[in-house]
Amino acid sequence: MGAGGGNQGRTLDRALDVLECLERARGPLRLSDIAREADLHLATTQRTVNQLVRRGYVQQGRLGYSLGPVVLxxxxxxxxxxxxxxxxxPVLTELSATTRLTSSVFVRSGDERILIARVSGADPLRYQFPIGRRVSLNVGGGKVLLAGWPDAEIEDYVRRYPEVPLASGRIQGERALMEDIRGVREDGYYLAESERELGALSLSVPVYDADKELVGAINLVTTTDVTSAEKLLTWLPELSRGAGAIGARV
Structure with missing residues (x-):
C-alpha cells in the first residue's frame, strides 16, 4: 500500500476510535477526554472530531461532544x-407472548456482545437494556457465546480478563468462568442470577445456523421478584425452539 493509502487507513482508524469512544461514554466528553480514551494527540483529535462534526456523526453541546444524529x-x-x-x-414476539417474559438476541462483537433484538414481556424489567448496548462476554448470557469459541481463544480471553465483579458482590475468577463455560458445553444453556444486575435472572441458549456455525444467542430475562430460577428453567424447551427457528432461517 502506498503512503497515501496508509495515511487514509490511519485517518479512518482514528475516526472509528473517536466514534467508539463516544459510543461507550455515558455522557458528553470534552476533547481532552476523547484524546485520552482514544489514545490520540490532542491536535489529531481536534481535526478528527471537526470532520466528524461536519458530517453529522458527532455533535458539540455545552457539556462536550457526543454522537450525532447521523449515527441513528x-x-x-x-x-x-x-x-x-x-x-x-417475530420469533421473540411469539416467545414473549408465550412466556410473558422479556426475550432478546445478542451477537458477538470482539470481546463483547451486543443486543440486536428485544421484545418486552408482560412484566417490564426495572432496569434499562436498550438495543445496541454492549456487555462483556464473561457475565450472564455472554458465556453461551464464549462456550462456542475454540479452546485456545477461550484460554486467551480468560487470561486477559481473569476476574470480574458480579452484581451479587461475588468476584468471578478464572476457575469459576471456565466451570461455567464447561457447563454450557455440557448442558447447552446458561442460567444466570445477579451477575450483571442485582436480582436479574436470565436463561440463554446458543443460536446455530444450518451449517452449525454459532451466530448468536437468545435469552429470556426476568427478575427474582417475578419468578424463580427453577421456574425460569421450565421455559428451556420454548427457548430452544426459538433458537432453532431463528437458526433455520439465517
Whole structure:
C-alpha cells in the first residue's frame, strides 16, 4: 500500500476510535477526554472530531461532544437489513407472548456482545437494556457465546480478563468462568442470577445456523421478584425452539 493509502487507513482508524469512544461514554466528553480514551494527540483529535462534526456523526453541546444524529441512520440501516435481527423479531414476539417474559438476541462483537433484538414481556424489567448496548462476554448470557469459541481463544480471553465483579458482590475468577463455560458445553444453556444486575435472572441458549456455525444467542430475562430460577428453567424447551427457528432461517 502506498503512503497515501496508509495515511487514509490511519485517518479512518482514528475516526472509528473517536466514534467508539463516544459510543461507550455515558455522557458528553470534552476533547481532552476523547484524546485520552482514544489514545490520540490532542491536535489529531481536534481535526478528527471537526470532520466528524461536519458530517453529522458527532455533535458539540455545552457539556462536550457526543454522537450525532447521523449515527441513528446507521443503526436503523442495521436493524432493517441485518438478517439475524429481522428474523429474530417475530420469533421473540411469539416467545414473549408465550412466556410473558422479556426475550432478546445478542451477537458477538470482539470481546463483547451486543443486543440486536428485544421484545418486552408482560412484566417490564426495572432496569434499562436498550438495543445496541454492549456487555462483556464473561457475565450472564455472554458465556453461551464464549462456550462456542475454540479452546485456545477461550484460554486467551480468560487470561486477559481473569476476574470480574458480579452484581451479587461475588468476584468471578478464572476457575469459576471456565466451570461455567464447561457447563454450557455440557448442558447447552446458561442460567444466570445477579451477575450483571442485582436480582436479574436470565436463561440463554446458543443460536446455530444450518451449517452449525454459532451466530448468536437468545435469552429470556426476568427478575427474582417475578419468578424463580427453577421456574425460569421450565421455559428451556420454548427457548430452544426459538433458537432453532431463528437458526433455520439465517
Amino acid at each position: 441512520g446507521l443503526a436503523h440501516g442495521f436493524v432493517v437489513n441485518d438478517r439475524v435481527s429481522t428474523i429474530a423479531t
